[in-house]
Amino acid sequence: MALKCKLRSIVVCLWRRQTLLRSTSRNLNTLATDNRILKSPPLVSLDFPDLWTSSSTSTSYDAPSTHNLGNEEIARIIDGKQIADEIISAVGVEVRRMKNAIxxxxxxxxxxxxxxxxxxxxxxxxxxxxxxxxxxxxxxxxxxxxxxxxxxxxxxxxxxxxxxxxxxxxxxxxxxxxxxxxxxxxxxxxxxxxxxxxxMGHLAMRGREPLFIPCTPKGCVELLIRSGVEIMGKNAVVIGRSNIVGLPVSLLLQRHNATVSVVNELTSNPEEITREADIVVSAVGIPNLVRGNWIKRGAVVLDVGTHPVEEEGCCEEGGYRLIGDVCFEEASRVASSITPVPGGVGPMTVxxxxxxxxxxxxxxxxxx
Amino acid sequence: MALKCKLRSIVVCLWRRQTLLRSTSRNLNTLATDNRILKSPPLVSLDFPDLWTSSSTSTSYDAPSTHNLGNEEIARIIDGKQIADEIISAVGVEVRRMKNAIxxxxxxxxxxxxxxxxxxxxxxxxxxxxxxxxxxxxxxxxxxxxxxxxxxxxxxxxxxxxxxxxxxxxxxxxxxxxxxxxxxxxxxxxxxxxxxxxxMGHLAMRGREPLFIPCTPKGCVELLIRSGVEIMGKNAVVIGRSNIVGLPVSLLLQRHNATVSVVNELTSNPEEITREADIVVSAVGIPNLVRGNWIKRGAVVLDVGTHPVEEEGCCEEGGYRLIGDVCFEEASRVASSITPVPGGVGPMTVxxxxxxxxxxxxxxxxxx
Structure with a gap:
């Protein structure tokens, strides 16, 4: 019977790459404006038929693109502010073009x-x-x-x-x-x-395209794409499951063909699960919840958390400064790339x- | 700074249990008919505010209820056919009550x-x-x-x-x-x-109640509840991400406060991820994809896969028999509970x- 199991489970899956290539070229023009400004493709263009291999060891897609860090290296800072400024500037150009044209x-x-x-x-x-x-x-x-x-x-x-x-x-x-x-x-x-x-339903369902993708999740994925981070086939962990960030970012990463785990406040081993991730998105709002030892060496970390902390002599607007979910000092010694708070995901939302x-x-x- | 990280991250979370207890008693009457027949509670009754602890080691809820198996023990078979028959019979009673009343x-x-x-x-x-x-x-x-x-x-x-x-x-x-x-x-x-x-959007979003929960996912959760399997706080892995099973079952398990990972056909290490799960739901349609060594000892396995196989002399209707995603013989030596195919999840869908x-x-x- 065990042999029978093995024999039955051999499923040839040579079509995978071709199907992927075909499907990503599909529907690339459905969101003309977005495609002019953003690097993120329409979601339906990422869908392809489920073609499972039964062999768990076959991984025909590319290996993670995160670069190895020596012990002394510090993660690359993903400059969300600069990327957001570029996008906002491109939006301005499009708005003027629209005004001139119509x-x-x-x-x-x-x-x-x-x-x-x-x-x-x-x-x-x-x-x-x-x-x-x-x-x-x-x-x-x-x-x-x-x-x-x-x-x-x-x-x-x-x-x-x-x-x-x-x-x-x-x-x-x-x-x-x-x-x-x-x-x-x-x-x-x-x-x-x-x-x-x-x-939200259309965001979740393959074959469907939502009219709008929630801003913060959309900004997260755009940051990953612009930073050259491959999403497909990667293990991603989303910490937090709010309707406005955690949920839609987990759905969006799944549409981008990541393997997604959603850690919530009842998860017994959040640090173990997070340590398996190539991509970590934290959206909880607890300062420094995510410590350095939660992060796998070379992982990419997006910190969506913002927690205002009053600080005397703080130069930031309103007399407070923002702290993220991730202990930046620790995580930046382990991750390959990381967003700062402020200046990371926040500006991308706008x-x-x-x-x-x-x-x-x-x-x-x-x-x- | 590291000390600062640690200090800032201490968040007291004594309310967790109380909040849970309060919230599960909420809204229990929103689906009167379902509650008369099914054990599954309305989804909004399961929602509670995010109250994170920063200490990853605190686990105040109950430990997994799966029982330990000796090497020679065989998993308990979850008899979906019998449970479905009970439910169908109860539906019949309700239908007659409706007919008599109105x-x-x-x-x-x-x-x-x-x-x-x-x-x-x-x-x-x-x-x-x-x-x-x-x-x-x-x-x-x-x-x-x-x-x-x-x-x-x-x-x-x-x-x-x-x-x-x-x-x-x-x-x-x-x-x-x-x-x-x-x-x-x-x-x-x-x-x-x-x-x-x-x-689907309402199923995904906390605080919302869908008009209908998709049948197979609803059947899976009802099987878990009726089999005395605790879902809250457990690690669940869903293999497959179809719009009709994988996606909604992952959303539903999240609404039941499980930590959910969705394995897809591009996942590089499906067996490793699955081996971390207290609850495994496989909905792929590849016979015997999930081998015994994918399963953690004591895990609960729900096999949604159905693959018709023609077999000479097969006594089943139509001259073919159904094979699941899970290599039953192997998995039943490791799992604490498992659904058979046929006679497991299938009848629950109806x-x-x-x-x-x-x-x-x-x-x-x-x-x-």
């Missing part, structure tokens, strides 16, 4: 409730980036005490105003407001944050928001 | 295109189960050569007919038919297979389809 510009409506310091900072960054690129921007701001109806009315106004192509509700909302209900009002075609369950807004307007006006 | 019964419309032997078998099983429980059943059958419009028209008819509460398109469809387009016609409230992207159809009718008639 007399329209993309428009982004943002809803901000309350006065959380981090939310105010994020909205400020978005405002500045929109100004810089020529994207129309409007902020609907409400006090902490506002009602659901007031917020929904503002969304409805952006929904119906054709000069707005993207709407963003700055999260988290105060506890008395129903996030699901409020986000549910938002028109799918303007959901530039990509948090609509329909977008850049991707502009890309999504531009993509939405381009789709609306059939502008290629 | 004069209505649930209705299921099935679309079958072509003459694939496995599809015919599945549809036959569904027909029989509906007859057994008193669920109204109608089959719309088309030849391989039919057009998309013909199939869509049949779905539209089931969509508008109020006596049908569930519609199922037997997959896979012939290649010339656009699956996305055809499934897109299906009304969300009748999507008892749970394959609509909106359902039982869950009936549950979803009953749930849909109960929702429609507000019948509790």
């Amino acid at each position: 007399g329209e510009v993309p428009g982004l409506g943002v809803i901000l409730v309350g006065e959380r310091r981090d939310s105010l900072t994020y909205v400020n960054n978005k405002t500045k980036a929109c100004e810089e690129t020529g994207i129309k921007f409007e902020l609907a701001q409400f006090p902490d005490t506002c009602t659901e109806d007031e917020v929904c009315d503002a969304i409805m106004r952006f929904n119906t105003d054709p000069s707005f192509h993207g709407i963003l509700v700055q999260l988290p909302l105060p506890q008395h407001l129903n996030e699901e209900k409020i986000l549910g009002v938002l028109r799918l075609e303007k959901d530039v944050d990509g948090f609509h369950p329909m977008n 850049a991707m928001l502009l890309c999504n807004t531009l993509q939405s307007a381009s789709r609306r006006y059939k502008f290629v | 004069g209505e019964v649930p209705g299921l419309g099935v679309i079958l295109v072509g003459e694939r032997r496995d599809s015919l078998t599945y549809v036959n099983n569904k027909t029989k189960a509906c007859e057994e429980t008193g669920i109204k059943f109608e089959l719309a059958q088309f030849p391989d050569t039919c057009t998309e419009d013909e199939v869509c028209d049949a779905i539209m008819r089931f969509n508008t007919d109020p006596s049908f509460h569930g519609i199922l398109v037997q997959l896979p469809l012939p290649q010339h038919l656009n699956e996305e387009k055809i499934l897109g016609v299906l009304r969300l409230e009748k999507d008892v297979d749970g394959f609509h992207p909106m359902n 039982a869950m389809l009936l549950c979803n159809t009953l749930q849909s009718a109960s929702r429609r008639y507000k019948f509790v």
Whole structure:
């Protein structure tokens, strides 16, 4: 019977590479605007039929591209700020091209409730980036005490105003407001944050293309691609499973054909699992949760965590500085590449928001 | 700085257990019909706030419940057929109760295109189960050569007919038919297979409850729960990432607070990753892909794979027998519990389809 098992399990799989090559050339033109600016391909172009080998030892694809580090080497810093600036600048060029060609510009409506310091900072960054690129921007701001109806009315106004192509509700909302209900009002075609369950479903399902990929996950993958990090066939660990980062980044990495493990707060051995990863994405929000001994030598580390810490004499805006999930000093001695906090994934989130807004307007006006 | 890392990372997390207890008692009544028949709780009742500890060594929840096996012991067989029969019988009772109370019964419309032997078998099983429980059943059958419009028209008819509460398109469809387009016609409230992207998005997102959980994944989790297997905090590996099994089962196990890794056909070390798992779900369709040495001693193995093999003198219906993904003989010497093929997950898929159809009718008639 054991021999029978072995014999039955021999499945020839020579087509794998060819199928991959065929499928990646497919549908490359479905997101013209994105492809002009971003390196990330459309997701359906990454899909290919399941062709399993039964031999667990066959690995016909390329070995991990992370470079070996000597004991004294320090990881390459992935400069998210610089990459984001390049993308924002390219978005600006596209916005001007659109304005010159059809007399329209993309428009982004943002809803901000309350006065959380981090939310105010994020909205400020978005405002500045929109100004810089020529994207129309409007902020609907409400006090902490506002009602659901007031917020929904503002969304409805952006929904119906054709000069707005993207709407963003700055999260988290105060506890008395129903996030699901409020986000549910938002028109799918303007959901530039990509948090609509329909977008999330399409992000998860092979053969489907979401209208928008959530900004932070999209920024993570763009950073990997621009840093020359191969995703396909790699082991990736995502630490954290929030609806806005952990979940969609795990789905997106799977669409890019990584083997993904999602570590959550109940995982008994997070450091062991993380140590197996070629790519680590941490999105938890606990400063220095991920220590150097969690990281495999040569791994690529993306730190999405941001935790504001007040510090006397700190030169950063608002008198506080941001700390990531990853103990940078330790991890940078083990990883091959790592994003800093701040200046890593954060700026990419804003850049991707502009890309999504531009993509939405381009789709609306059939502008290629 | 390293000390600073350590100090900053100390986060007290005594609330974890209390929060868990509070959250599991929440929303237990949202799916009255399901809760009467199934042991699986509503998904939102399983959600709780992320409360991370920074100490990777703290594991305050219960240790895995799998029992230790001596070298000579054989895994317990999870009898999916018997459990499914119990559930189908309970559905029958509920259907009669509905008929007596309001004069209505649930209705299921099935679309079958072509003459694939496995599809015919599945549809036959569904027909029989509906007859057994008193669920109204109608089959719309088309030849391989039919057009998309013909199939869509049949779905539209089931969509508008109020006596049908569930519609199922037997997959896979012939290649010339656009699956996305055809499934897109299906009304969300009748999507008892749970394959609509909106359902998939809600399945993935914490805080959301899908209208329907896909049948096979739902059956897998119900088998685990009924077999007394703890899911929360366990390491689970899902082998395969199809839209109909691998993806939704990985999402569902995550909603049940497992740490989930999804192995795909490009994974370089599937056997190593699988060997770390307390729970293994294989849904690939390659006979005996998963060998005994892929399984950790004491793990629970659910074999979703079905591969028809013609065999002379085989007594099974249609002259062929089904082989699973898992080399049963080898794995049953290592696992603590294992599902056989046939008679494991397969019958549960049919039982869950009936549950979803009953749930849909109960929702429609507000019948509790």
